[in-house]
Amino acid sequence: MKKRKLGRGVSVIGAGMTKFGMFKNKDSKDLFAEAFNETIASVDKGFDPNDIEALYLGNFSNDFFVHQAHWAPIISDLIGLAPKPATRTEGACASSALAFREGVFAIASGFYDIVLVGGVEEMSKTSTEGVAEGLALATVPYEGKVGFTFPGVFGVIATAYFAKYGACHRDLMNITIKSHNNAPFNPKAQIPFTVKQMMDAKIERIKSKGRPVPQWQNEIDFLSDPSANPPVAWPMHLYDCCPISDGASCMILAAEDIAKNFTDKPLNVIGIGQGSGRGFHAAESLTSFEATKNAAKEAYGMSGLKPEDIQFSEVHDCFSIAELIHTEDLGFFKPGEGYKAVRDGVTRLDGPMPINTSGGLKSKGHPVGATGTSQLVEVWKQLRNEAGERQVKKKDLRIGAAHNLGGTGGTCTFTILERR
């Protein structure tokens, strides 16, 4: 693969997002306005929204979820950008990571200096069955159209991983517990509770109803009990799956040469990898995503970095098994070693390679079109030392990354940001 480079450097100068959750009284416009206002306010030296020259908006399928497509100009109108250009990108759950990447290209090309990128999705107004049907639009035709749902696909992947490497469902539980341990420290998280807190709350509810109290000694007992953690598509249980969410996120990108006009702490975009995948009907392996590997190759190649140079990363955990496999595909761990790293605490907030300090999709939520840029908002917070109680405490924290997955591996991105 050729070494990728940009003709002009690009920086992030602002970032913001809504709380993720299920908001019956907020539509996509309300959500984006909230994220946008926080983003504008985040620019250290102040920012005039009139300086935005174009918008890139990730959205998976509000077409399906709320029967409205063509969202880029709607959002452009909302934020007072019209008649300037507004473009929607769609790569399933990686839609806004694509928006980010196109914003980078638009500036690196020399055409624009300042671009807004972001994403939005409005899922909770659809029934649970409707969400499953809508998400299945993102699978390849050989999956969704023959009855495979997302939990089904990832259940198959987990089974293959277990068979190949000797892991078991308990190894996935460790991922869930780890991610939820970060969630109470993230005010934007949809489920800001640890598994322990949810277990204790459940015990209280059972007690209050006068029913027999389960003998759960710890989180593993709790997650092993089908009455608390029922199977969805074996071995994917409820706590292996991210929730249904609404939300929006965005970032302001600027040419590196003008970024210092807006902040003394810009982040530089040093890696923007992307890959496509063929679906598992055509994959050589069920325990690896070719799109992630290509994205990693592009991003590492551009940055000149190796996996060990990444100091922390958000990694797309729509299902627990997804985080596990992606951390191996990204080179953080060797194939078949990822689950041992989780067991040994390597990926904890205070471990040597923190993964999903935000709580991940599992706890933070997953409004699909908004997820890509929301992951980068977390990297922004961490690298600027603004992550509060979930701040990664490494000395000289300088390089963070985000991995975003669309569909069942159809689209993957890997983005590396650096504080200089």
Added chain:
Amino acid sequence: MKKRKLGRGVSVIGAGMTKFGMFKNKDSKDLFAEAFNETIASVDKGFDPNDIEALYLGNFSNDFFVHQAHWAPIISDLIGLAPKPATRTEGACASSALAFREGVFAIASGFYDIVLVGGVEEMSKTSTEGVAEGLALATVPYEGKVGFTFPGVFGVIATAYFAKYGACHRDLMNITIKSHNNAPFNPKAQIPFTVKQMMDAKIERIKSKGRPVPQWQNEIDFLSDPSANPPVAWPMHLYDCCPISDGASCMILAAEDIAKNFTDKPLNVIGIGQGSGRGFHAAESLTSFEATKNAAKEAYGMSGLKPEDIQFSEVHDCFSIAELIHTEDLGFFKPGEGYKAVRDGVTRLDGPMPINTSGGLKSKGHPVGATGTSQLVEVWKQLRNEAGERQVKKKDLRIGAAHNLGGTGGTCTFTILERR
């Protein structure tokens, strides 16, 4: 507005498209493969598809039309591109013009050297009512959700134009007749007949059934008779509206510095304008599209050209009135003068400013996601002197353009290509 420029020049080195039509036995993959194969074959000095580094694919809402989203990786798989990046852009009926523009940025940024751009849409498997519902997803919420359909919106626009400038439905008929006069010369056209031919065929059918033969002396008589040209949403009659279509189109873009390796006749991308619009609930005028005006400003600004420098143009004529207003917004004619220019033959194939030599959306067809790049395929054919019987016969034909509209003005692009 700042003068827009690209840090690196971009050229078109290949182009192709399917015939447009209603194809019950071809799906989006079949259609794209057909356009792709023609595109590869069009590269003068030969082309290895493995040299493609990324794909940008425009698609409006196959989500709705055939219940499948996330098309970029599906097409990437189809053409053997996986695991390289594949990104879908959506801007309603301007979706593939956006793909073209992102392809330009990706190369101009220095990241890629060779990129495939294109579009596809599969509409005819949906009922006519379904198509109307699907297309209404592209209007702004203040239009589609309160019952406005596309013909309804453009009917209102036409009424406003008539009232303001003293035009009438006959002026729109001139546009239809002009576009259909070019269609028999375009082998890719869905309706490759002149209005006269369709009138004569209808007379023959009536005769053969032994019914009374209408006294139509010419096309205007025919189009004025509601039995032949019934109203859809007054004053939009059947022959003011483009058909429902399936189809695909694509182009290969390469960095200008390597284009000569592939062809001695590359086209250079000298203008890539885009704009967004707020819908007519918020427009200052019903007889102008702010998104088109912004797109024109960007493209003319980048190219250093004026409207009079454009030697011919494809102009988005989803409805006859759309072509008329856009030719004014693009500066080809003064506001309120466009209909007179059509009447005087200015926009005919042999006129001083040929518009829609391909037959336009009205005759060529309008598979919405494929339209943007298909317009540019026409510009490619004309500028390379490969348009056959519909070739523009100007001396030193060097500069052509294409204008693409999405929704009811939400997204517009204006792209200028040059043969050097």
